[in-house]
Amino acid sequence: MLLVALRILFFRLLVAVPTLIAVSALVFVILRLLPADPAAMSLPPGATAEDLARLRAALGLDRSIPEQYLIWLGDLLSGDFGISIYFRRPVADLVSTALPNTLELVLSGLLLGVIVGVAGGLLMFRARGGRGEEALDVVSSAMMSIPEFLWALLLILAFGVAVPLLPFIGRMAPGMMTPPGVTGFLLLDSLIAGRLDVFFSLLLHLVLPAVALAIALAPLIMRVLRASLVEVAGDDFVTQARLRGLSEQRILFAHTLPNAALPTISLIGVQAGFMFGGTVLVEVIFGYPGLGNLIVDAVRNHDLPVIQLVALVYCVLVLAINAAVEVIYLLVNPRLRTH
């Protein structure tokens, strides 16, 4: 079983390579076609045309676009991700600081969304045909119809301003020191360093942004899971389980839910990809130092090397999530494992 999973993963990676090359080329070319000159922006106001030409030559901007792309790709493969034009720091440093933060945010949002979604789906299924179902339906519709950035603002107003329970700016309390970077993941690093105060501060700062993301995901899971539960509950094997005298509890958790979970797992895979897109606005609203804030800054300043790499990182993340979901799907569905 593990072997099959590894094989799938391997083939997914194989397919991912051309995808990544295509995405990187696309991003690269589009950025070069924009009427913005990063060289002109990084020079002081009094610079001459010769200064500009010199800088353009130094940055390689005077060469043809395919040539520039190949140079960039070559550097990328040799581990050189370039220097940020705006921050004047290696792009690799910027991304490696921001990426773990975004991953922590997305994973928390996913976890929260899946837990609430599955619980809600089960509740809706249990309450089907009754008043409870209508109430849950209204709640999930409301959750779904408000976009996550608006939820972010509402959450700030509710729990940050009106009832100030939770922090809503930044990654941790001001004045706290970042724990020494072992993994890059601050939550882990603070635990490794034994700084529980930092850990809890990090955790509290994660709550509102993660909830904002989860609110978009949970109602979708709820609805899809409810629908599949209702469908599976009418299947012959569920009837047969009942005729064997199994308890309703046992039937639900041992038979109905595992079978109904399959479409939900596919859905989570698709939605997880979208969630990375959702982090951009949420991070900006919460001043959360992740990839979203990084790319917004980079776009604002025409910081081409940063935009290129962050775009590529997003692409890798989405592909990785898809591969992971596919493997999970495979592990829970024996029909796909055997051929």
Add this chain to the structure above:
Amino acid sequence: MSVLAVEGLTVSAKQAAVLRDLSFEVAPGKVVGLVGESGAGKSMIGRVLAGTLPPGFAVTAGSVRFQGADLVAADPRARRRALGDRLTFIPQEPLTALDPLMTVAAQFGEHLQRLGMPRSGRRGAMRAALAAVELDPARVLERYPFQLSGGMCQRVLIAMAFVSNPALVVADEPTTALDVSTQMRIIALIRTLQRDHATGLLFITHDLRLAAHVCDEIIVLYAGEAVEHGPAAAVMGEPRHPYAASLKASIPPVDGPLHRLVPLADTMPGIARFASLPGCRFAPRCPVRDATCAAAPPPAIAIAPRHTVRAAGACLSASGAAAAIPMPPAPPPGAGPPVLELRDAAKHYPARRNLIGLRHGPGTTAVAGASLTVRPGEFVGIVGESGSGKSTLARLVMGLEAPTAGRILVDGADVTVGDAAARSVRLGALQMVFQDPQSALNPRRSVWRLVTQAMEAARARLGTGTRAGPARPSRAGRRERAATLLAETGLPADLLDRFPAELSGGQKQRVNIARALCLAPRLLVADEIVSGLDVSVQAQILNLLHTLRDELGIGLLLISHDLGVVRYVCSRVVVMRHGEIVEEGPVEAVFRDPQHPYTRMLLASIPPDDATLPWPRESDVASAAAA
């Protein structure tokens, strides 16, 4: 003391009695059969026993005593304790009755755990139980249901049903989804286990002939009422109730002389009509009804010890008397070249590609070099079990699949390569009738537009010079053609503007056939067109096919798993197995004196009409197992 005693049971939904005044007993070691067409209420009893009546249904009168305890009054927990333990069920669809995500060992183990068996003993118990149903535990335990055949799944379910040594087993159409030879083996197995354990068995089926061989006693149900109840041999041998008699007369026999089937007109009333039938519910279709029938339900009259018929006096004297009309011999096939000719046609499916596009394995041969001719006006039947390639053969004939070898000729023209010319030749000569009218008829189209659907496409074939139709058929022209088609297929003209949802199953299949007749094809290709229908409706459709031959001179290639149907309808039969034609010949010759062992085995798998003959015979079961 009986295991199950049902007394005056009435189940009602919305004022109407879905089951009315049903009484019977199941003694230990005895088999009671509940026989009826769909909607007769035969599955309702299983639901009463299991406590799983649909919402809105309730037991409104009578009692159900299981091992002396009242099941209707029992609280759900007590009832659940009996389920799967003392009272077990064998389902209709073995392939879907097992959880697809769990191995056999996992679900069997769960069942043993529910029965209170300690973990240590479960493995051994499973092995013993699987061996008792003639499965190899080593091969089955770690498999998932989708890796097993329907017969194997049913054996697993039977093993689970008998492992607790139950007092009563309810088997609801346990072999309907299976091939005939598998059916015979499963029946033999259930009978053996049931006899060895002295288990009471409630056998629910639509198949009177099968019930006659499996059961000690038979109850024939019609619209929620037991119309006849008696010893199996007596009910099958000489049914006394007009409905039971007509049910028997609707079954196309596999042996003995062939008579014209005399199906009842119309169909059984649905629940919605019960309230308007206060008297005998069969009266509207009864050939011997009189004015008194509709007034009050007829009483159950004992006509012999343990044999009752719910009838007024008039029905009893009249039934069984319908004169048998011998089948006229089939007209000789028309002159001229064959409408259809297959020369060594084969279809091979390559193995599936893996993730990097490489094929591994040899693939499957669905049809291996089949040669076949159908002459004008000839009715040819293709029989075989699932996987024999008979449906693939039909798809090759229709050009829905391209053969990988061999040639296909229609009206002498080579249509092997499915180009536009071949398509036009095919469409002019052949039409297909699909198996399931429910999904074959677009629910958004009215009947007249459905049956003349082919006229819309006729325009496209104008230039090819085969069968020129009007350039753009007018609405009036189409409606006129539709009216003719409905008349030809025995449908009333007022159905023209109805939609499929407003039609009964039999009417839908007639519309389905009418549609295929629209462009006056010379050969109909029909794949299992009666397998989803009740026997009385099936008999109507089979007679319709004969009428079409007599009136239109049309030919038929009938694909069916039912040998009786093929014998009744066709003059020539082709027996397929594993993609090969193993035997071919005139129907009567093949049925009377089958040459190939497989044909012999198939014929032996069908319960004979004479209920006193032993079936299944041990030697046949053994040869089916070996095949």
